[in-house]
Amino acid sequence: MTKTLIKGGQILSMDDGLGSFTGDVLIEDDRIAALGPQIEAEDAEVIDADGRIVLPGFVNAHLHTWQGAIRAIAADWPSGGYFKHVHAGISPHYTPEDTYIGTLVGALSQIEAGTTTLFDWCHNNATPAHTDAAIDALEEAGLRAVFGHGTVKPEPKPGEPHFSTIPHPVAEIDRLRKGRLHDDAALVTLAACILGPDYSGIEVCRHDFRMARDYDLLSSSHIWGLNRLVADGYMTIAREGLLGPDHNIVHANYIGDEELRVILDHGATVTSTPPVELGPHPVEPLVSRILRMGGRPSIGPDTEVDLTGGMLDTMRASLMGARLYNTKHADGLLAEEDVKERKVGVPTARVTEPPVASIEALKWATIDNARALRLDHRIGSLTPGKQADLLIIGRHSLAMMGTVDPAQTVVHFAQNADIDLVMIAGQIRKSGGRVHGVDMTRIAQEQAASAKRLFAAYPISI
Structure with a gap:
């Protein structure tokens, strides 16, 4: 010992x-x-x-780690640019080798930034080889990770079905669950990142939620609350008995309070990513709404194409969002003697009670994120x-x-x-x-070669 x-x-x-x-x-x-x-x-x-x-150690509850080799391209894009240029543009050109080096760079940088557990929400795994390459990188990096097996969302070619009508591939979940990710006590474990009620109809939802439960896996879905394929979203999922503590929702900025209450009452967890959400979606992040309902939020950075994926910055953005929307203010007017450089009558709002405490952000980034990954009994x-x-x-x-x-x-x-x-x-x-055991020369060379090839295949004007 x-x-x-x-x-x-x-x-x-x-x-x-x-x-x-x-x-x-x-x-x-x-x-x-x-x-x-x-x-x-x-x-x-x-x-x-x-x-x-x-x-x-920090627990990162949501990151698309495969994007680690194409950082700092999207910070100035308007809403929709990420889906147009990354998912529809660059992503289809990814080889398994690109997925490997992007994931390795992203995972190692998480360790450097204090993350010891990562939910790698991988939705650029067009083939089993892409999936295996991502897992190879996580295992090589040496951090604790939940590998979230997702699916790509290509624009269908003539005669092909739309991705929203295609159930999650059970064969791949079966291969991983019975193969290299069978051990729930290992450093790298498995989750199912399914389409959910925004990106698939109810039949696919029924299949995907039941599949994850059959394999005793955490399931996770991207949700915004806009242009939904299941009209009332999680209200239907809850009525059908599919919603429970084994499900995680990401984003969900536009859902109503009634639906959010149903989600929380069923024990599902909600991960907010304010660093990304407050850019193209300048509405209240769910961190503050969940706090008002007496729940515990989890947080993550989401994507590194436009910002750093470190949890220090993620905590700061999340806390600022929570304080902005969840702190009591005294609305009124500034008196002339209070601010001599301004005229009387300038409207203002002053914080009159203590804001959301700093230690709360630490809880989100540690024990609350661990709970969202169903790992709070271990980390x-x-x-x-x-x-x-x-x-x-x-x-x-x-x-x-x-x-x-x-x-x-x-x-x-x-x-x-x-x-x-x-x-x-x-x-x-x-x-x-x-970070120990890192061959920076080799990694830098592979990252540069990957980015050069990807941007040659899909040129982007920065």
């Missing part, structure tokens, strides 16, 4: 029973053995965390018996000097470079500012 003792850190356990305190974490093999103000373990390797922050908090997935964040940079409250420090000040250590299942995957 190998033992590691992390000494003297400011611990944010994300476990309501343990709370936050200064102390030690004992790790035995791949599990957390104990937490306390002072732990003695003479035979353990000691990591000095004095003055540093120790917390669970998401520093709880004895759970997997040793954790971060140590330093305060030695100029950006971090002088920070006081640890939760506020992580959410509002920390950068990727401040993440001193990333541990996954008891194995150190990042330390000294570098």
Whole structure:
């Protein structure tokens, strides 16, 4: 048995029973053995965390990791550009090798940014070879991942059926579930990313929801609430007994409160991606709506073609959205003596009660995201018996000097470079500012070659 003792850190356990305190974490093999103000373990390797922050690894609840090799192309596109240029334009030219390198770059960058568990929502797997390439990359990267087997959505050629009428391929789910992703205790496990009631009719929904349940898999669907193929969406899915805690909804910005309440009452989880949603969809993200209903949201970045996929930035955007829509204000007028440079009568709104707390964003990015992936019994908090997935964040940079409250420090000040250590299942995957076991020269060459070929096949003016 190998033992590691992390000494003297400011611990944010994300476990309501343990709370936050200064102390030690004992790790035995791949599990957390104990937490306390002072732990003695003479035979353990000691990591000095004095003055540093120790917390669970971030859980990224929604990322299309295959896009990791074609970043920073879509930030200035209007609504619809992503579907036109990425899905209809670039995606059909992806080879399995492109899927592999994009996923590898994306997965390794997640580790660098403190993510220890990733929901890889893969919907660019036109063939089994594409699927296997994505899984190869996740396993090579060494992070914990839920591989979400999705389907491509091509424009049909004459005589071909529309993708919305095609049930999820059971043969592929069967192959993966009985093959390389059969073990639910492994680092990489399986989920079914199905079309759902926005992108398929009720017959396909019935097939897909039942298929996922038959294989005891989490299912997940993209939902907006616009142009729906099942007119009342999850109201029908719930009535037919298909909706439950084994389902995850992503986005859903335009659904009504009644439908959202039904979703939450049935135990399904909702993942909001405010960094992306607030661009082409400047409406209230579901983070704040779920909070008002007494639920717990989960969060993710969604796509890296237009923004970074790191959870630090995702937390900040999500918290800002929640505060904007979920904080009580006093609407009124600025008095002249309050702001001398302005005229009396300028309308304003002032926050009069404490906003959504910073530590809430940390909960979304750890234990709440773990719950959305049905993994909260294994990860998401520093709880004895759970997997040793954790971060140590330093305060030695100029950006971090002088920070006081640890939760506020992580959410509002920390950068990727401040993440001193990333541990996954008891194995150190990042330390000294570098992700371990990465051949940067080889990866950079393969990424550049992939991007060059893809953009030659589908030129984009940036």
